[in-house]
Amino acid sequence: MAINLSLAPFQGITTRIYRNAYAKHFPGLDRVFAPFISGIHPEKVNPSKFADVLPASGNTIETIPQFVSIDSQEVLAIADFLADHGYGHVNWNMGCPFSRLANKMRGCGILPFPEKVRELLDEIMSKITIGLSIKTRLGYHHPDELSSILEILNDYPLKELIIHPRIGKQRYLGNVDVDTFRKYLAMSNIPVTYNGDIFHTTRYRELSNSNPGVSSWMAGRGALINPFLAAQIKGINLGDQEKRDRIGAFCNDLAEGKGSRINNEKKILGQLKAVWYYMSGVFSGGKQYFDAMKVCENSQSYLNFVHEMMQLPFASDHEIEHHWKNELKHI
Numbered sequence: 001m002a003i004n005l006s007l008a009p010f011q012g013i014t015t016r017i018y019r020n021a022y023a024k025h026f027p028g029l030d031r032v033f034a035p036f037i038s039g040i041h042p043e044k045v046n047p048s049k050f051a052d053v054l055p056a057s058g059n060t061i062e063t064i065p066q067f068v069s070i071d072s073q074e075v076l077a078i079a080d081f082l083a084d085h086g087y088g089h090v091n092w093n094m095g096c097p098f099s100r101l102a103n104k105m106r107g108c109g110i111l112p113f114p115e116k117v118r119e120l121l122d123e124i125m126s127k128i129t130i131g132l133s134i135k136t137r138l139g140y141h142h143p144d145e146l147s148s149i150l151e152i153l154n155d156y157p158l159k160e161l162i163i164h165p166r167i168g169k170q171r172y173l174g175n176v177d178v179d180t181f182r183k184y185l186a187m188s189n190i191p192v193t194y195n196g197d198i199f200h201t202t203r204y205r206e207l208s209n210s211n212p213g214v215s216s217w218m219a220g221r222g223a224l225i226n227p228f229l230a231a232q233i234k235g236i237n238l239g240d241q242e243k244r245d246r247i248g249a250f251c252n253d254l255a256e257g258k259g260s261r262i263n264n265e266k267k268i269l270g271q272l273k274a275v276w277y278y279m280s281g282v283f284s285g286g287k288q289y290f291d292a293m294k295v296c297e298n299s300q301s302y303l304n305f306v307h308e309m310m311q312l313p314f315a316s317d318h319e320i321e322h323h324w325k326n327e328l329k330h331i
């Protein structure tokens with residue numbers, strides 16, 4: 001069966017410039033999810049809030065916009081606006097663990113309140129004109145919470161359910177709970193996408209072999225660290241020189257794209273460094289270079305670091321896993 005592979009959304013990193021450059025230079029992805037939109041006034045939708053996904057014709061890969069909300073009128077206004085601008089699918093973020101949102105019942109903060117989910121879906125599903133999917137976790141405080149939520153979700157024609165098998169309180173720490181994920185996979189009438197800790201092909205294979213019911217896969221940090229992860233999962237193997245050339249071309253497109261929009265060198269550098277925070281991990285010893293790069297203050301020294309980093313050998317799966325575990329401490 002063909003593998004359907006998506007790139008997870010990352011606020012502040014996977015902007016449209018990033019997503020398009022990624023899809024152009026790194027093969028293997030089928031779809032990308034855009035970081036969430038929030039704060040839309042239903043009576044007066046501000047188009048600038050949708051700047052990252054407009055126009056839809058500017059996407060070079062299938063792109064699914066995402067929102068955070070607990071207001072049915074806001075959800076319908078977002079969906080209508082996106083439908084009017086050519087989108088056929090929008091994703092509802094019920095997984096964001098950050099307390100600023102979760103304390104207000106947003107993101108994974110809604111998971112302890114199944115009746116609120118039912119009330120919202122009752123108001124939304126009879127009127128929404130585009131496909132609605134949900135990205136969620138096992139719970140906010142406890143992995144049992146998704147159980148009552150899923151009983152409700154099963155009553156509605158949702159397009160897809162993306163599950164990250166951690167609870168909100170874990171944020172991105174600790175192990176993913178694949179056994180509990182499997183329980184929910186069996187319960188779900190909605191096609192399920194798995195998201196969590198796919199940081200190399202061996203892990204992907206273990207997960208896909210032990211979860212044959214999964215209909216699609218979403219890679220997050222693993223794909224930001226190793227932009228060839230999707231290709232490797234799909235069996236597309238590129239030589240080292242070609243990989244370096246592709247990373248170089250990707251970086252040029254990012255810098256050019258950002259330079260044409262932002263007239264502030266420091267800001268552009270900050271955004272490029274955020275990309276390298278993860279991508280330095282694709283090189284063996286790249287993390288040390290990143291630590292030096294993150295304090296550089298001008299484009300020339302940034303480019304020197306990139307040039308030096310690109311001479312390093314590629315990291316092994318083991319190193320990438322190690323890198324990933326260490327990075328968790330900083331999130």
Ligand SMILES: Cc1cc2nc3c(=O)[nH]c(=O)nc-3n(C[C@H](O)[C@H](O)[C@H](O)COP(=O)(O)O)c2cc1C
Nearest residue numbers: 008009010011035036093195196197198219220221
């Ligand atoms: C800095 C950061 C920003 C994120 N932004 C979003 C977001 O806007 N929407 C979303 O659904 N998830 C967001 N996530 C979660 C990721 O999409 C993904 O679900 C998470 O990293 C787990 O997948 P992974 O283990 O493959 O990385 C974010 C995560 C991080 C670390």
